[in-house]
Amino acid sequence: MIGNIQKGALKVKVSFFITCLGDIFYANAGKAAVELLERLGCEVEFPDAQTCCGQPAYNSGYHKETLEAAKHMIEVFEQSEYVVGISGSCVYMLHEYVHLFKDGSNWQKRAIALKEKTYEFSQFIVEILGIEDVGASYQAVATYHTSCHMTRLLGVKEAPFKLLENVKGLKMVDLPYRHDCCGFGGTFSVKMANISEQMVDEKISHIEETEANLLLGADGSCLMNIGGRITRQGKPVEVKHIAEILNSRGDE
Amino acid sequence: MPMHIGEKDFKKRVTKGIQDDFMRGAVRSAQERLQNRRAAAAEELGDWEEWRTLGQQIRSHTVEHLDYYLHQLSEKVAELGGHVFFAETGEEANEYIKQVVQEKNAKKIAKSKSMVTEEISMNEALEGIGCEVIETDLGEYILQIDDHDPPSHIVAPALHKNKEQIRDVFKERLDYLKTEKPEELALFAREKLREEFLTADIGITGCNFAVAESGSFALVTNEGNARMVTALPKTQITVMGMERIVPGWEELDIVVSLLTRAAVGQKLTSYITALTGPKQIDEADGPEEFHLVIVDNGRSKILGTEFQEALHCIRCAACINVCPVYRHVGGHAYGSIYPGPIGAVLSPLLSDYDEYKELPYASSLCGACTEVCPVKIPLHEQLIMHRRKIVEDEKKSTLAERIAMRGFEQIVHSANLYRTATRMAPFLTTPFAKNNVITKGPGPIRNWTDTRDLPRPTKERFRDWFKNREKQGGAV
Numbered sequence: 266m267i268g269n270i271q272k273g274a275l276k277v278k279v280s281f282f283i284t285c286l287g288d289i290f291y292a293n294a295g296k297a298a299v300e301l302l303e304r305l306g307c308e309v310e311f312p313d314a315q316t317c318c319g320q321p322a323y324n325s326g327y328h329k330e331t332l333e334a335a336k337h338m339i340e341v342f343e344q345s346e347y348v349v350g351i352s353g354s355c356v357y358m359l360h361e362y363v364h365l366f367k368d369g370s371n372w373q374k375r376a377i378a379l380k381e382k383t384y385e386f387s388q389f390i391v392e393i394l395g396i397e398d399v400g401a402s403y404q405a406v407a408t409y410h411t412s413c414h415m416t417r418l419l420g421v422k423e424a425p426f427k428l429l430e431n432v433k434g435l436k437m438v439d440l441p442y443r444h445d446c447c448g449f450g451g452t453f454s455v456k457m458a459n460i461s462e463q464m465v466d467e468k469i470s471h472i473e474e475t476e477a478n479l480l481l482g483a484d485g486s487c488l489m490n491i492g493g494r495i496t497r498q499g500k501p502v503e504v505k506h507i508a509e510i511l512n513s514r515g516d517e
Numbered sequence: 518m519p520m521h522i523g524e525k526d527f528k529k530r531v532t533k534g535i536q537d538d539f540m541r542g543a544v545r546s547a548q549e550r551l552q553n554r555r556a557a558a559a560e561e562l563g564d565w566e567e568w569r570t571l572g573q574q575i576r577s578h579t580v581e582h583l584d585y586y587l588h589q590l591s592e593k594v595a596e597l598g599g600h601v602f603f604a605e606t607g608e609e610a611n612e613y614i615k616q617v618v619q620e621k622n623a624k625k626i627a628k629s630k631s632m633v634t635e636e637i638s639m640n641e642a643l644e645g646i647g648c649e650v651i652e653t654d655l656g657e658y659i660l661q662i663d664d665h666d667p668p669s670h671i672v673a674p675a676l677h678k679n680k681e682q683i684r685d686v687f688k689e690r691l692d693y694l695k696t697e698k699p700e701e702l703a704l705f706a707r708e709k710l711r712e713e714f715l716t717a718d719i720g721i722t723g724c725n726f727a728v729a730e731s732g733s734f735a736l737v738t739n740e741g742n743a744r745m746v747t748a749l750p751k752t753q754i755t756v757m758g759m760e761r762i763v764p765g766w767e768e769l770d771i772v773v774s775l776l777t778r779a780a781v782g783q784k785l786t787s788y789i790t791a792l793t794g795p796k797q798i799d800e801a802d803g804p805e806e807f808h809l810v811i812v813d814n815g816r817s818k819i820l821g822t823e824f825q826e827a828l829h830c831i832r833c834a835a836c837i838n839v840c841p842v843y844r845h846v847g848g849h850a851y852g853s854i855y856p857g858p859i860g861a862v863l864s865p866l867l868s869d870y871d872e873y874k875e876l877p878y879a880s881s882l883c884g885a886c887t888e889v890c891p892v893k894i895p896l897h898e899q900l901i902m903h904r905r906k907i908v909e910d911e912k913k914s915t916l917a918e919r920i921a922m923r924g925f926e927q928i929v930h931s932a933n934l935y936r937t938a939t940r941m942a943p944f945l946t947t948p949f950a951k952n953n954v955i956t957k958g959p960g961p962i963r964n965w966t967d968t969r970d971l972p973r974p975t976k977e978r979f980r981d982w983f984k985n986r987e988k989q990g991g992a993v
């Protein structure tokens with residue numbers, strides 16, 4: 266038996282939620298996540314009709330447009346057993362659908378059903394599969410960025426750390442002020458670009474304090490923000506999604 | 518608009534804030550100190566979450582039945598011989614206060630800290646009729662001495678100044694000769710202020726909480742100055758925002774515990790002054806005459822709306838103390854005497870979107886504010902609600918954004934369109950890409966690429982990889 270899964274038992278069926286940034290920019294993180302989930306005993310499918318969770322519209326105050334995204338995604342994942350996504354904030358958005366519809370309405374019921382089976386990737390491995398050591402190994406000194414929506418709103422705080430602690434060869438260093446936002450905030454990063462820049466620079470200075478050469482995170486958007494600033498400044502820190510490390514077997 | 522401070526233009530205010538290294542240093546260290554103290558005090562209390570729930574329940578019950586409790590409060594105050602005035606606007610409040618001042622022929626007014634009097638610009642109104650208004654709260658006093666520098670924080674109004682700057686203000690204006698040690702600065706100010714207390718004709722206070730059942734008022738201060746303001750002058754005026762009320766002493770106990778811990782991380786602030794009406798026959802001190810001014814100034818139009826929870830605020834500033842945007846731009850950048858997350862929620866409500874349309878967007882929605890608020894106001898959700906109002910009711914979003922969102926709507930609910938759009942991404946961005954990153958993006962992406970690289974879309978989208986893999990027999 267690995268974790269909660271009985272050897273030889275029926276496989277856990279997972280519908281994979283890649284998120285739009287993941288689909289376009291971070292295919293590698295998605296591939297790694299799928300491979301790992303399969304290795305841990307899941308049967309992974311990819312509902313090809315999935316689009317975006319609607320967060321850009323939601324956070325900008327476009328309610329009607331958000332509803333369209335929500336209804337579409339609810340339909341896409343209606344038949345799924347579990348929905349597992351690789352971005353904490355997008356997974357939270359799927360949970361947030363519940364509040365978009367009228368109390369007691371049919372759509373709200375369907376939104377609740379989606380919420381109850383939707384998990385962030387690391388959370389799913391720890392809480393549902395019951396696994397903390399995925400058998401990964403990776404040589405690096407790394408630090409981890411806790412993204413705001415995943416920790417504060419979705420409430421996933423421990424899972425990524427539990428998984429990373431068990432990666433052989435990986436030395437984790439605490440990120441000072443890790444509860445501080447990296448300054449992404451969706452359209453905030455372009456609407457209030459100068460404030461956002463101050464925030465990401467502060468985040469990077471804390472990352473540098475750790476002397477880690479690898480920054481990990483579980484949210485594509487934060488990683489795009491911090492990573493984009495790091496490469497622009499030519500800093501020697503690599504940025505990766507945790508799935509890439511957790512799927513690594515030390516052959517890199 | 519009275520509550521407005523600083524430059525008219527939001528962008529200019531922000532740039533000024535970002536470039537002010539002294540201010541940012543002062544704010545950063547104050548935030549850090551206050552955050553740590555709040556966390557320690559919350560932990561020490563134990564069951565912090567239960568306390569928050571209790572606080573939320575008390576505030577929501579009170580605001581839900583505001584008319585009842587305000588009525589009870591004014592009856593009680595009248596019973597005790599005090600006068601009560603309901604002011605619908607700031608001007609009405611100022612007119613009434615001026616009238617009292619003129620009747621008493623008062624020249625000198627000692628005042629304890631009060632945000633609502635800042636909101637209605639009471640000092641200016643009184644100075645306009647030739648009165649001298651002395652701020653007795655240390656922070657407010659510093660600002661007053663410094664040419665009426667506006668407050669940048671609702672609990673620590675001079676938070677944007679470091680101790681060296683305060684020393685210089687005292688030196689320049691009051692011939693102060695000692696060092697920048699906080700104790701020396703405070704002692705000096707205290708001595709100066711004591712003279713003022715003794716000669717003031719009228720004392721004016723704000724109000725942290727009015728207690729409806731007994732007609733009492735609780736003032737929470739660090740320096741005990743509220744006690745002096747209420748004990749010495751013969752006439753006292755208390756000005757309260759109409760939502761600053763609790764049903765009884767039991768509830769007061771809870772909200773004050775939450776307030777002092779959330780605000781400064783103390784079990785109790787140094788002084789909690791409770792006063793009840795004018796001096797009674799058997800009492801040794803207290804004012805001979807007492808006036809209560811209850812200020813609406815836009816609050817009742819918030820009641821019954823989706824923003825009602827904003828009226829639950831107990832002005833502890835915990836949300837301001839954790840806000841990263843506030844840390845980088847400082848309080849003045851908000852252009853309102855109410856800065857930070859609660860300011861971004863409240864200012865457009867008390868004023869309007871024309872004046873404060875940028876504030877709801879001055880947040881990354883990180884939720885740090887919502888997480889600390891001792892009465893559980895969902896601050897970041899209220900900001901999203903504002904954005905929604907601006908888009909739907911005010912139709913004030915830009916045309917480009919509306920068009921983009923229309924496109925978004927079409928794409929997200931059509932799997933085909935979405936697939937086409939994402940397939941195009943690598944081709945569309947190729948002209949802008951260099952070494953796998955985009956360093957100069959087109960259109961709105963430009964704001965991003967001015968400071969950050971954008972990754973180049975991968976040639977093979979995730980979904981293509983998955984499909985190909987399935988074709989080849991799926992998982993290995």
Ligand code: SF4
Pocket residue numbers: 779829830831832833834835836837859889890891892893894896
């Ligand atoms: S909104 Fe909450 S955290 Fe902010 S000042 Fe008010 S009570 Fe305090």
